Amino acid sequence: MKWNKYSIKTTTEAVDLISASLSELGIEGIEICDNVQLTKEEAKSMFVDFIPDLPEDDGSAVVNFYLDSEDDDHTILDKVKDEIESLRIFCNVGEGTITESETEDKDWINNWKQYWHTFNIGDLYIKPTWEEVTEEMKGHPILSIDPGTAFGTGSHETTRLVIRQLQKYVKSGDEVLDVGCGSGILSVVALKYGAGHAFGTDLDPNAIIASHENADQNDISHSQLEVIEGNIIDDKAIKDACGYEKYDIVCANILADVLEPLSTCIHEHMKVGAYFITSGIIDSKEEEVVTAFKKNPHLEIVEVNHDGEWVNVTARRAN
Structure with missing residues (x-):
C-alpha cells in the first residue's frame, strides 16, 4: 500500500493545536519533529535514563501525517489547510506550508526479522520464536522470545x-x-x-x-x-x-x-x-x-x- 505523506512546517507553539485539529479530522499516527529538549521530569515518566543532546531549539517544528494514496482526493488536505489558517488567530503557526511526498507501506513485521537472530549469554541461548532449536543449543537453557511484543x-x-x-x-x-x-x-x-x-x-x-x-x-x-x-x-x-x-x-x-x-x-x-x-x-x-x-x-x-x-x-x- 502506498501512502501520501504530508509535512506541515510550523512552530513548537502551534504543534499541540495542529495535532488536535488533525485528530478531530480523523487523522491518526501524527508524527512531530522538533528540537525541544526533554525535562528531567519528562525523562523519568518516559523511562529515559539520560537526555540526548539535541541542536538548539529554534522554535520550528514539522508535523507529519499520512493518508492512503488510493483514498486521498485532497478533500482532507483542503480541510487541514483551512484549520491551519483558522489557528493563526490563536497562535503563531509559522509558515504553515504543507509539502507532499509518497511513501510505500512495507512488511516491517517480517523484514526486521533478518536482523535479529539467536545469541548466547554464557550457556543461555536467547532465540527469537521463529528460529528452530539447533543441536548446539540442546542441553543448555533456552529463552524463546518474540521481540515484536516484548519490552x-x-x-x-x-x-x-x-x-x-x-x-x-x-x-x-x-x-x-x-x-x-x-x-x-x-x-x-x-x-x-x-x-x-x-x-x-x-x-x-x-x-x-x-x-x-x-x-x-x-x-x-x-x-x-x-x-x-x-x-x-x-x-x-x-x-x-x-x-x-x-x-x-x-x-x-x-x-x-x-x-x-x-x-x-x-x-x-x-x-x-x-x-x-x-x-x-x-x-x-x-x-x-x-x-x-x-x-x-x-x-x-x-x-x-x-x-x-x-x-x-x-x-x-x-x-
Missing part, C-alpha cells in the same frame, strides 16, 4: 549484566522478585536457572501482558511467574502483595533515579543474605547509585560490573 530481549547491555549475575547467584528453589519487570525476561531467566517462583512488579499494565506471553512461550505457568501493576516503593498495597523478608534474589533493571529511592526500602522484602541485582545505570550515574546503596545499613555492595557505558551494582542484605 526487552536480552540484547541490551543492562539486561546482559543482570542475566550474568542471575547465572551466578540463582539457586534451586529460590524466590525471586523482579522490580520493573517489563517483558518478564529476567524472571523467566531466573526460573530457567532453577528458581522456584518469581514475582514481578511494573508501572505499565502492558508489562503484565508481555510477561505472561513470554512465560507461555517458555512453558512457564502463571503460578510460577506472577506479575502485578504498581509501585513497590511507596504503595503499601503493592509492598504487602510482594511480601516481606521473602526473597533470595531481587533484580531491578530500571532507571538510576528509581534505584536510589528503591535502595532505601528494598531490604524489607529480602531475606538476610539475599542478593539485590541492579542495572539500568549509565556510567555517569554509577557513583550516585553506589553512594545511595551505601546509605542503607542493611545493604553491602558485593560487585560492580560494567558493559560498555552501563553498570551493574549487586548488593547483599547483611542484616
Whole structure:
C-alpha cells in the first residue's frame, strides 16, 4: 500500500493545536519533529535514563501525517489547510506550508526479522520464536522470545549484566522478585536457572501482558511467574502483595533515579543474605547509585560490573 505523506512546517507553539485539529479530522499516527529538549521530569515518566543532546531549539517544528494514496482526493488536505489558517488567530503557526511526498507501506513485521537472530549469554541461548532449536543449543537453557511484543530481549547491555549475575547467584528453589519487570525476561531467566517462583512488579499494565506471553512461550505457568501493576516503593498495597523478608534474589533493571529511592526500602522484602541485582545505570550515574546503596545499613555492595557505558551494582542484605 502506498501512502501520501504530508509535512506541515510550523512552530513548537502551534504543534499541540495542529495535532488536535488533525485528530478531530480523523487523522491518526501524527508524527512531530522538533528540537525541544526533554525535562528531567519528562525523562523519568518516559523511562529515559539520560537526555540526548539535541541542536538548539529554534522554535520550528514539522508535523507529519499520512493518508492512503488510493483514498486521498485532497478533500482532507483542503480541510487541514483551512484549520491551519483558522489557528493563526490563536497562535503563531509559522509558515504553515504543507509539502507532499509518497511513501510505500512495507512488511516491517517480517523484514526486521533478518536482523535479529539467536545469541548466547554464557550457556543461555536467547532465540527469537521463529528460529528452530539447533543441536548446539540442546542441553543448555533456552529463552524463546518474540521481540515484536516484548519490552526487552536480552540484547541490551543492562539486561546482559543482570542475566550474568542471575547465572551466578540463582539457586534451586529460590524466590525471586523482579522490580520493573517489563517483558518478564529476567524472571523467566531466573526460573530457567532453577528458581522456584518469581514475582514481578511494573508501572505499565502492558508489562503484565508481555510477561505472561513470554512465560507461555517458555512453558512457564502463571503460578510460577506472577506479575502485578504498581509501585513497590511507596504503595503499601503493592509492598504487602510482594511480601516481606521473602526473597533470595531481587533484580531491578530500571532507571538510576528509581534505584536510589528503591535502595532505601528494598531490604524489607529480602531475606538476610539475599542478593539485590541492579542495572539500568549509565556510567555517569554509577557513583550516585553506589553512594545511595551505601546509605542503607542493611545493604553491602558485593560487585560492580560494567558493559560498555552501563553498570551493574549487586548488593547483599547483611542484616
